[in-house]
Amino acid sequence: MMGEANLLLAALIERAGLSNAGLAKRVNMLGAEHRLRYDHASVARWIRDGATPRDPGPDLICQVIGEAMRTTVTRADIGMERRPAISSVPLPQLVERATALWRGDQRDKVAGPPAAGAEAVAPVWEWENPPDDIDVAHDGRRQVEPVDVRRLRQLRDRYQEMYRRVGGVPVRPRLIAALNEHAAPLLRDTYDNRTGRELLRAAGGLAALAGVCAYDADQQGLAQRYLFGALRMAKASNDKRFGAYVVALLSTHALHGNQPRLVVQYAEAALRAARGHLGPALAADLHSLAGKAYARMGESDGCQRHMRESELAAARIVLGDEPAEASYVQPGLVETQVAEALRRLGDFSAAQTYADESVRLAGGTHLRGRVHRYAGLALIVAQRGDVDQAVHVGTQMLEYAEGMESGRIRDRVAQVAGALRRHARVPAVAEFLERADTDAQLRGF
Template sequence: MAEPNLLLEALLARAGISHAGLAKQVNIRSADLRLRYDHASVARWIRDHAIPRDPAPELICRIIAERLGNDVTLADIGMVRGEATDRLPSLAAAVEQGAALWHGDSRGRVPSRIFTGAKAAAPVFEWENPPEDDLIARLGERRVDTADVAMLRRARTHFQEMYRRVGGMPVRPRITALLTQRAAPLLRASYDNALGRQLYRAVGGLAALAGVCAYDANQQPLAQRHLFTALRLAKASGDRQFGAYVVALLANQALYLEERRLVVQYAESALRAGGPSLSPALVTDLHALAGKAYARMGDARASHPHLRTSATIAANLGQHHGHDEVSYVQPGLIETQLAEALRRLDDLPAARIYAEESVRTAGSTHLRGQVHRYAGLALILTAQGELDRGVHVAERMLDRADGMDSGRLHDRVAHVTRALRPHAGEPVVAAYLERADEYLYLKES
């Protein structure tokens, strides 16, 4: 199934050209060839990513360029044929691709294919390695000022809090609207190198959060593209800590998709590229992700060194970690990660110690994080045969999940429910299953 041509759709919207208007102009400019395109033809070019026969693609470039007042290439409209479509874009082209993604997302046109293998690794390799973006200053119709950057930063903080309260599904449309209407025009505006780096950093933070929200809504191809965009913006910003954070998000998604080797590759790249500049909070999370990936492979020998490193660093963490994005590493989070890894390695006693500590400190985090902590402990207690306490903990998990529109929390509740279902003959379990099934049904309907 072909993915929509988001580049063409976004450029047409920016130029103010309708589908019918584009088709008419192409027909007029190729009258000698008697081409007969209409609005449905343009819709198909976008929906199916179809490329019309020559000379239509070049004519489309010319028509849009005349309206925008700048050059437009075949790559800009997404109509390059063959292997050239896989070439990594320049920063300017990456900005336009990001803007097209945000515009498409806001209109319900989203990617349908997840990248794996070399294509999934390439953006991280490009972030980690030269060349750097030494000159990002540009001239535009208006000048960006520090107030614009501050507005974007405040918006990210606001949307992050919304996400933690209600889940990613209702929040992402607000983020993509802001990226489309405010952030993309700012990236095309005028700024010097120093302010430009701040701008890329601020927009990248919003793009990363859009990826988190798409991940939470189980729109994995879309989440991956948002995170790749955020990573490219992170490289332009020159902020290695932020880039490593985005790579950690990609690693977390890869773990969910059971791309375990990719998780390790991502974590190692982030640790290597960030080096001593990375905050301890991010370092401990990256080691925990690698440890979890090895645990899912059943490789205890490779997993334990990462888990030990993560636990040692976590024990010395303070409350504040410097960067807003890394604020998710709150007391008890790493214990939750370690408990899951040890449960996968079938070391239930050790897993339980960490899980109980994560629940003990749950009050210091948001409700969303508490759901994951209670779910982890419930799974361990159930595996140990302590059904009464396992159900009690599972009930507290449901209390906190209620009212959140989140695919990931739905998955956690479903996982605990599957673990308890074989014990449905026990009255306490049956009562929990009735409530959990109602929750899952309402979230699926």
């Protein structure tokens, strides 16, 4: 069984100016007493499958690459640690790992499923706990200026709006290119501690959005790796609100993967770690995510507790006072989340009350948000047996979703179609299903 691609090794081989065959030849020369017989195919296997050669192979690889780059290279640097790291990734390794991921993604070399269990919890635990980064200053070729940081933030804002209009699939390649062409060189340039934290905050924002787009394109292992990297950048930036935003994205990702207990761990960690820094918009979203997770587990008390806190936080939101990333928390979002949780618990009447309100407020949100709100209402009225109303609301959902290339929008359309399919003999339902199926085929990827 193939392992996960070793992007760190691939990136360092390229930066050292070596070919696969050249690396193998030099390793064989250094290890002549061990009668090593590596070739370009061996190196390709180390990269593609994440395979690790027997000792002293990894140390010889470090020596060859280190001599070519005139620096010290460790097993961790080439992705061949003797054992998994327990402590937080040091900042220099963070930059290398992040940029290697971006480069590998641009070349379609990234694979592997999402982490689970302790591996999925560790990055959030490390974000929440010491040690912190005392100084993130770096010496490189050119001085990073405030305008460089602003440009990264502007790129994130632009691609976020594109994502909301057309979906993550078409936006993803543009984001990957921006990370490689703009963010990666800046992270290796010269900056002091203050500028460095702002730079890491801006680069992390782009990386987090790339994770969202990977999630929307059904590349879940890749999405998680982007989000973990963004969370480590959030820690280095010393911006607790930004870190909480990334954890909210991880919570959404875990909810999609039907891991409700992990969602609760994530959300409650963010609420705890960012206490005193967290604005009401992100607090409302984190509480609603935890509430939805408790509803998935059938735990009404936990659901109700978090949903109450979510509504209280939402009432304190002042638009414009939240970080740019939290702009997705718009009027009606909490009602959408509460409606979904109540639907899961089987309280359809109360769920519809909240869903009706979320749709009433939908005019002030972006197209993607409208699709989710109308889908939520359509599901509820379909489950209550109001077929005509479900078709009416579902048709509006399809109109808003038209032209979007998005796995999550595809899933929402499929959920509504699935709820109505048992009524397929009703002409209006049959017409809706035909249109939904056609849209699904057009949205396939």
